Amino acid sequence: MADGKTRLRVAVAGLGAIGTDVVKALDQGIEGLMLVAVSANSPDKHSGWVAELNSAPKLVPIDGLADVADIVVECAPSKLVRSIVAPVVARGKTAVVLSVGALLQNEDLVDLARAHGGQIIVPTGALIGLDAVTAAAIGTIHSAKLVTRKPVAGLVGAPHLVENNIQIEGITEPLRIFEGSARDAAKGFPANLNVAVALSLAGIGPDRTRVEIWADPTVTRNTHRIEVDSDSARFSMMIENIPSENPKTGRITALSVIACLRKLRASLRIGT
Ligand SMILES: NC(=O)C1=CN([C@@H]2O[C@H](COP(=O)(O)OP(=O)(O)OC[C@H]3O[C@@H](n4cnc5c(N)ncnc54)[C@H](O)[C@@H]3O)[C@@H](O)[C@H]2O)C=CC1
Ligand SMILES: O=C([O-])CC(=O)C(=O)O
Numbered sequence: 001m002a003d004g005k006t007r008l009r010v011a012v013a014g015l016g017a018i019g020t021d022v023v024k025a026l027d028q029g030i031e032g033l034m035l036v037a038v039s040a041n042s043p044d045k046h047s048g049w050v051a052e053l054n055s056a057p058k059l060v061p062i063d064g065l066a067d068v069a070d071i072v073v074e075c076a077p078s079k080l081v082r083s084i085v086a087p088v089v090a091r092g093k094t095a096v097v098l099s100v101g102a103l104l105q106n107e108d109l110v111d112l113a114r115a116h117g118g119q120i121i122v123p124t125g126a127l128i129g130l131d132a133v134t135a136a137a138i139g140t141i142h143s144a145k146l147v148t149r150k151p152v153a154g155l156v157g158a159p160h161l162v163e164n165n166i167q168i169e170g171i172t173e174p175l176r177i178f179e180g181s182a183r184d185a186a187k188g189f190p191a192n193l194n195v196a197v198a199l200s201l202a203g204i205g206p207d208r209t210r211v212e213i214w215a216d217p218t219v220t221r222n223t224h225r226i227e228v229d230s231d232s233a234r235f236s237m238m239i240e241n242i243p244s245e246n247p248k249t250g251r252i253t254a255l256s257v258i259a260c261l262r263k264l265r266a267s268l269r270i271g272t
Helices: 017-028 043-051 062-068 078-090 100-106 108-116 130-136 159-163 182-188 194-202 252-265
Strands: 008-013 033-039 071-074 094-097 119-121 141-150 175-181 210-215 222-230 234-241
Touching: 008 017, 008 062, 008 252, 017 033, 017 252, 033 062, 033 252, 062 078, 071 078, 071 252, 078 094, 078 100, 078 108, 078 119, 094 252, 100 108, 100 182, 100 194, 108 119, 130 141, 130 194, 130 222, 130 234, 141 194, 159 175, 159 182, 175 182, 182 194, 182 210, 234 252
Parallel strands: 008 033, 008 071, 071 094, 094 119, 141 210
Antiparallel strands: 141 222, 175 210, 222 234
C-alpha cells in the first residue's frame, strides 16, 4: 500500500512515446504519488537516463510491477495488456490502461478487478469529450459516432489494410478505409484506434458506436471528431492531435495520462 507519507507508488510499463513523458512528469513530482519502477523491452537502452532521474526507479520486468506499486500505468504494445493488468487488479490495485482497444478481447479483466477491489482507469487519452459522453450515458445516448482522419504514416501496417490489401502509400486524396463498429475498428486497427474503444466504453458500447476511418494525405494531424446525440444533449467535438515521435500516437496522449494521475490525489479536481 501507500508509503508512510501516504504517497501512492506508481510504476510505468513501456518507455515509448507515452511512457517516457509520463515517467519524466512523475519524476518532476505529482501530488501524492511517487515513481518506483519502470519496465522496458530493452532495459539497457533506457538504463542511462532512468538512472539519472531524481527518483531512480527500479527497472523491473512487467510481471514484477504489481509487487512494487499501487498504481501501474500501461503504455505498452496492446498484446501485453493482460500480462500487465491482471496481476495488478488481482491484488486490488489500480491499472491505468492506454491500450484500451485490447480491453475488448480481455473484458474479464474488469470482472477480475471487481472481484478483488481493483480498478481499471482509462484516461481520455488522444480523444476529447469523454466527460460529456459519460455524463450523457447516465441518461440515454441515441447514437455515437467517431470520424478519424490520419496522415498515411499514422495508419500504415494496420491489420485491416494488410488483410484487405488496401494500399494507402502514395494516395493523393482522402480515402475512406473503414466504416463499421468500434469493435471491428479495434480488431482492424489495434495500434491506431484506441480512441474508438474509449468512446464506446464511455457511451453505448463497442457494437453500437459507429466509426469511420480516413487515410488523409491532406492532414498532418491525427484528427478525431465525435458526434453524440442523447436525451440530454447533442454535441460534436473535434481534436487535431500533433503526432508524437510515434506517428500513430498524438502528443496529447501522454499529457492526458499526466492530468489523470494528477487528479488521483489532487486537492482540487476539475472535470468529471
Ligand atoms: N488510449 C489512447 O488514447 C491511446 C493509446 N495508445 C496506445 O498506447 C500504447 C502505447 O503507445 P506508445 O507509447 O505510442 O507506443 P510505443 O510503441 O511508442 O511504446 C511502447 C513501448 O513498450 C515497449 N515494450 C514492448 N515490449 C515490452 C515489454 N515486454 N516490457 C516493457 N516494455 C515493452 C516498447 O519497446 C516501446 O518502448 C499502445 O498500445 C498504443 O496503441 C496510443 C495513443 C493513444
Ligand atoms: O487512438 C489511438 O490509438 C491514437 C490516436 O488516434 C491518436 O493519438 O490520435
